[in-house]
Amino acid sequence: MLFFKILVSGIVGGVVLFGWVMAVGFLFIGVETIAEYFGFDIDLSALIDYRITLGIGGILSVASFLFILWKLRNWGSKKFCAWCGEKSGLTKEKEYEGNYVWAYPNKDGSPDKRVEDNYEEANYFTFWRCKKCSALTKFQHNMDKNPSSSVKVIQVMLSEDGEGERTVKDWAEKGVHSVSGVRE
Numbered sequence: 001m002l003f004f005k006i007l008v009s010g011i012v013g014g015v016v017l018f019g020w021v022m023a024v025g026f027l028f029i030g031v032e033t034i035a036e037y038f039g040f041d042i043d044l045s046a047l048i049d050y051r052i053t054l055g056i057g058g059i060l061s062v063a064s065f066l067f068i069l070w071k072l073r074n075w076g077s078k079k080f081c082a083w084c085g086e087k088s089g090l091t092k093e094k095e096y097e098g099n100y101v102w103a104y105p106n107k108d109g110s111p112d113k114r115v116e117d118n119y120e121e122a123n124y125f126t127f128w129r130c131k132k133c134s135a136l137t138k139f140q141h142n143m144d145k146n147p148s149s150s151v152k153v154i155q156v157m158l159s160e161d162g163e164g165e166r167t168v169k170d171w172a173e174k175g176v177h178s179v180s181g182v183r184e
C-alpha cells in the first residue's frame with residue numbers, strides 16, 4: 001500500500017514538473033512573441049537561467065509529491081467514524097492494551113513448549129471522538145508483540161452514539177470475530 005501511495009505521488013510530482021516546464025516554455029514564447037510585435041527582440045531563456053526555472057519546478061514537484069503523499073495517508077486505512085463514516089477529524093480519547101496471550105498456546109493458555117520462538121502478543125484498543133457527529137468509535141488493532149495505535153486496525157466498533165442518523169456500520173476484517181458485541 002505504501003509503495004502504491006509513493007507511486008501515485010511520484011507520478012503527480014512528475015506531471016507537475018513536466019507541466020511547469022511546458023508552462024514556462026509557452027510563457028516565454030508568448031512574451032517573446034508579444035515583445036516582437038512591439039518591436040523588441042528579447043530572448044527570455046537567455047535572460048533567465050534555466051537552472052532557476054528547473055529549481056522552481058523541482059521545488060513545486062517535490063512539494064506536490066509530499067502533498068499528495070500526505071493526502072493519501074488515510075487511503076486504505078480502516079480508521080473511520082462508525083457513526084457517520086468520516087475519516088478525518090477523529091481525536092484519540094483513550095487507549096489500552098488487551099491481554100497478552102501466547103502466539104502458540106496450549107489449550108489451557110500456557111505456552112506451547114514445542115514451539116521454540118514462542119512469544120506473547122496482545123491487541124490494542126483506541127477510542128476516537130468524531131468532530132463532525134461527536135460519536136465515539138473503538139478501533140481494535142491487530143495482535144502484536146508491541147501493541148500500539150500504529151498497528152493495523154482490524155475492527156471498528158461504535159462505542160457511543162453520535163448526532164443525527166447513523167449512516168455506516170461497524171466493520172471487521174474477514175475472519176475477525178467480535179470479542180464482545182457489548183458497547184463500552
Ligand SMILES: [Zn+2]
Pocket residue numbers: 081082083084085086130131132133134135162
Ligand atoms: Zn462521526
